[in-house]
Amino acid sequence: MLGLDKKDMKFLLIVTFLTLATPILLQPFPEGSGLAQFNAGYPDLMQRFAIFGIFAIGFNILFGLTGYLSFGHAAFLGVGSYSAVWMFKLLSMNVLPGLVLAVIMSGLFALVIGYVSLRRSGIYFSILTLAFAQMSYNLAYSVLTPITNGETGLQVTLNDPRILGQQVSASGNVPGTHFFGIEMGAAQKIAIGSWEFTFSAGYYFCAIIAIIAFYLSLRIFRSPFGLMLRAIKSNQQRLNYTGLNARPYTLAAFVISGMYAGLAGGLLASMDPLAGAERMQWTASGEVVLMTILGGVGTMMGPVLGAGVIKYMENIFSKINDQVLHQWFGWLPDSLESIVIWAAEHFVGSGWHMTSGVLFMIVVIFLPGGLVEGGQRIKSYFKNRRGGDSDDPEHHPKQAPHVAE
Amino acid sequence: MGILEVKGVGKRFGGLQALGDVNLSVQENTVHAIIGPNGAGKSTLLNCFVGKLIPDTGSVMFDGQSLLGRTPYEITQMGVSRVFQTPEIxxxxxxxxxxxxxxxxxxxxxxxxxxxxxxxxxxxxxxxxxxxxxxxxxxxxxxxxxxxxxxxxxxxxxxxxxxxxxPKLLLLDEPTAGMARADTNNTIDLLKEIKEKRDITMAIIEHDMHVVFSLADRITVLAQGTPLVEDSPDKIKDHPKVREAYLGETQQ
Incomplete structure (x- = not known):
């Protein structure tokens, strides 16, 4: 079905279910309980999970399959955001034209940057992409101010033409983004017992696009094209002497992943119609590399998981402050309490980077295959304990790992 | 006219004349071996066939078309396949x-x-x-x-x-280098089988005389970048010039 075999179809259905049920799954603690601050089921954060999931899925098509490590993908994220906001200013607040332009513009950008950068491989390729992204970032601040509005960032205002849509909303404000009338900001709160779930139109819009993006990426992974990309990572020499030209394949992968990044940028702007140059900074490019490696390079689920973990830490750990720590460790003797809090506060609040850094190191050292490998190890541990497979492993040739897991 | 025609190929690396004036003709459906001591220019010659190196002088024609200036993938698409010294997979x-x-x-x-x-x-x-x-x-x-x-x-x-x-032409670059005897014999058997079952032309670079003499229909001996002799295996075995170049001595 849908061009997928049974196993992949099951996989896609599970992912779809998890994505659609996210507002419930990420809200495991009742309101008002001490753990409620660990709930992540609020629209803004869930949208970020979906959007950065898309970003990472696209990045993985390039990095995971071909092994070309781009350090400049945030440039495409920025281009996508600017394009979308311009559509909101000129055409209408409907997100569709914005997203279409975002994907087209970032694709064109990726074509140019990729064409030049892919003349080199390895570290030189990474440096070239980094240079291009930093150049875009600096241009956005300086020469391109008429397009990007410099430091202030590009915003929608009451004076924008919006020739196809409303210029000013009924209440006299800038109208909100919508998808054919469905307001992105609309949300429905449902309370069950002491639990409260928020179902937001914006999240579901992002989620459906993320599922489509995931599906397309799954098709690419299973296609002859995807096989060629993996071959590029494995042995370019052999690829050449098999009669294949690696350049157009890598360029196509680069453009596709650039378009994914542009889509993510467009979605960011659709959720909050504002675009700033900081979205293109090298730290943002680095973040998607971390997400992909943390989750598992070259796996289907890894980048999404990685994006989720990093965005969760960025939003949840950074909220934990001194007071919260005092509540947690109040039961300790005073002298001990102050030492523990002193140590702990470096890992929470603005120090959340420390936690993510430690987590990243642990994963890279002990689980080179990322969180996905961790999951697989746990799975096989339980399988072996149940003794389901008592055959001598020596007599089983090692099966090639399935790229979808 | 052979499927692979090499005429007057020369290649210089700085002060080193790696290939002098190589003329070679590989006939269709034969196994043509190129042998020679270390540094004779065997690999350089092979690299000139597949587009990895461009010779300074001369021409390399395959099936009536020049191979010079073409990239490895274009040459492969024309029907030239290559097996490497260490298996590239x-x-x-x-x-x-x-x-x-x-x-x-x-x-x-x-x-x-x-x-x-x-x-x-x-x-x-x-x-x-x-x-x-x-x-x-x-x-x-x-x-x-x-x-x-x-x-x-x-x-x-x-x-x-x-x-x-x-492929119309299969190039083999020391296919048994660094292999154990059993693996070498396996490879010889495989190549023999391929030769019998398929209409295929092979050009093989090899050190191992056992491999060469059990496979080749024709042998070219290369020394210091120029072909010394080209003949059938039987004649090459006893050729005094070959013994001299290869073994560095004349056996009595």
Whole structure:
């Protein structure tokens, strides 16, 4: 079905279910309980999970399959955001034209940057992409101010033409983004017992696009094209002497992943119609590399998981402050309490980077295959304990790992 | 007129004249061996055939077309396949995936954007790849990770990947270098089998005399960048010039 075999179809259905049920799954603690601050089921954060999931899925098509490590993908994220906001200013607040332009513009950008950068491989390729992204970032601040509005960032205002849509909303404000009338900001709160779930139109819009993006990426992974990309990572020499030209394949992968990044940028702007140059900074490019490696390079689920973990830490750990720590460790003797809090506060609040850094190191050292490998190890541990497979492993040739897991 | 015609090829690296004036003609459906002591320019010559090096002088014609200035993938698409000294395979992929890539390259050319088709649904190519694996006795290893196989199996796989493209000319660069005796004999058997079953032309560079004399129809001896003699294996064996160049002495 849908061009997928049974196993992949099951996989896609599970992912779809998890994505659609996210507002419930990420809200495991009742309101008002001490753990409620660990709930992540609020629209803004869930949208970020979906959007950065898309970003990472696209990045993985390039990095995971071909092994070309781009350090400049945030440039495409920025281009996508600017394009979308311009559509909101000129055409209408409907997100569709914005997203279409975002994907087209970032694709064109990726074509140019990729064409030049892919003349080199390895570290030189990474440096070239980094240079291009930093150049875009600096241009956005300086020469391109008429397009990007410099430091202030590009915003929608009451004076924008919006020739196809409303210029000013009924209440006299800038109208909100919508998808054919469905307001992105609309949300429905449902309370069950002491639990409260928020179902937001914006999240579901992002989620459906993320599922489509995931599906397309799954098709690419299973296609002859995807096989060629993996071959590029494995042995370019052999690829050449098999009669294949690696350049157009890598360029196509680069453009596709650039378009994914542009889509993510467009979605960011659709959720909050504002675009700033900081979205293109090298730290943002680095973040998607971390997400992909943390989750598992070259796996289907890894980048999404990685994006989720990093965005969760960025939003949840950074909220934990001194007071919260005092509540947690109040039961300790005073002298001990102050030492523990002193140590702990470096890992929470603005120090959340420390936690993510430690987590990243642990994963890279002990689980080179990322969180996905961790999951697989746990799975096989339980399988072996149940003794389901008592055959001598020596007599089983090692099966090639399935790229979808 | 041979399928591969090499005329007056010379190549210089700085002060070193790696190839002097090489003339060579590989006839269709024969195994032509190029032998010579270390530094004789065998690998340089081979690299001139596949587009890795461009000779300073001379011409290399394959099937009536010049190979000079073409990239390795273009030359491969013309029907020249190459087996490397150390087997070059896609180590991260399994055996079947390794086989599918040359099948796609043969059918679709050097690039095609088939991003929304499924590899598993290409039944014709899957069948072709499987048949090839049966031919080289590797079908039971089809799901194995290519990098986890023995060197002999890797060589076998590499050979299969070349043969599945039905090349007009197969170039082998010291196919048994660094192999144990058993693996060497295996490779000889495999090559003999290929030679008998298929209409294929092979040019083989080799150190191991045992391999050369059990396979070759024609032998060119290269020394210091120029061909010394070209003849049938029987005559080469006893040729005094060859003994001198190769062994550095004349046996009494």
């Amino acid at each position: 896609f180590g991260d992929l399994n055996v079947m995936e390794n086989m599918m890539i040359p099948c796609f390259a043969k059918r679709d050319g050097s690039f095609r954007m088939h991003a929304f088709e499924s590899v598993a649904e290409e039944t014709d190519l899957v069948e072709k790849a499987e048949q090839m694996l049966i031919d080289v006795n590797m079908i039971d290893k089809r799901h194995m990770h290519a990098s986890s196989m023995s060197r002999g199996d890797k060589r076998r796989l590499e050979m299969a990947m070349c043969l599945v493209q039905d």
